[in-house]
Amino acid sequence: MIRHAFTAMGTEVELLLEAEDSSLLTEVEAEFRRLETVLSRFRSDSELAQLNEAGHGHVGPELLELIELAVEARTASCGRFDPTVHDAVVAAGYDRSFELLQDAGADPAAAPPRVGGAITIDRTTGRVALEPGFRIDLGGIAKGWAADRALAVLANAGPALVNAGGDIAATGRVWPIAVDAGDSKITLGLEDGGLATSGRDRRAWVRNGEARHHLIDPVTGMPEESDVMTVTVAAGSACEAEVLAKTLFLAGDSQRALDEAELAGIPTVLGTSTGEVLLAGGLR
Amino acid sequence: MTTDHTPRLYALAASILGFFLAWAGIAAHPWQTTSSAASQSAALETYSRRLNADAALVAALAGRRKAASSVRVVTLPPLTTTRTS
Secondary structure, eight states, X not given: OEEEEEEETTEEXXXXXXXXXXXXXXXXXXXXXXXXXXXXXXXXXXXXXXXXXXXXXXXXXXXXXXXXXXXXXXXXXXXXXXXXXXXXXXHTTOOSOGGXXXXXXXXXTSOOOOOOOOEEEETTTTEEEEOTTOOOXXXXXHHHHHHHHHHHHHTTXXXXXXXXXXXXXXXXXXXXXXXXXXXXXXXXXXXXXXXXXXXXXXXXXXXXXXXXXXXXXXXXTEEOOSSEEEEEEEESSHHXXXXXXXXXXXXXXXXXXXXXXXXXXXXXXXXXXXXXXXXXXXXX | OOOOOHHHHHHHHHHHHXXXXXXXXXXXXXXXXXXHHHHHHHHHHHHHHHHHHHHHHHHHHXXXXXXXXXXXXXXXXXXXXXXXX
């Protein structure tokens, strides 16, 4: 088995491939780096940053597809997943690449920014317009989407797995994957599909003495507060798993998240703030 | 000798009036405060809205699953880890 790791899109990317030819791995790494130049909200020259700056404009096919997926996810999740959380995430303190975050002291009295802005998409012309006062953050969906794309390339060579900072796409064999949920030692065997984890155990920081994290409740515009620490979900693709994990994380409390996962049949591993690890959606 | 029925009529009218007043008083449920009735109604309304929202969300989540992934808990040594992305 060939293993190849690198840093891109603000996270660690790992490629596993059961094949002799490793040339596809460098090709996939180059594609991840190219996608970062399109989708990063931290690079002022990225297509996404320029769209956010102007509020409207023509975008390339990748950004267009991803924005469409994000808008569909917002509808499907009844607004829990929302790409217009950009300003709320920045207000919470996540205003630069995560490794550069410091306690810079945001204004604690400032009202949380609104979430839920309209996004108008013209598929034929590739034009996107944002409601004034709203900007997009695709961090909640881009890595899973990129992992799915990379897997489609690697799968031509043999059984493969792509892990983009925890968002995993895999095919071709049973891939044993550890779930990082508190003290849990659970390992899931994923044969074909995606796995993703949303949580407040990482990408969390302190702002003005208060613990903050990157998962924004669209209703309040503030980081979600509940007894849920992490949610890991398996789905048909990494992109879909990422949306579902975030949707369940924002359910409000662990019991409600588990009930929803059980009713919808979504394989889920949920870690609570007290260290409990609970399974739902067919996992035993 | 004639009988004066006026006092009887007054008494009958007063008792009918008293009966209806008592009926209206009981029907108004004076032991149940207005604010608790209103808050109960609001709570029921909120609960109903939340149930409807949950039902819609679960239906949407279930509908969104294009293909069920094949996944199960295993005891194999892990090759990689999923964590908060």
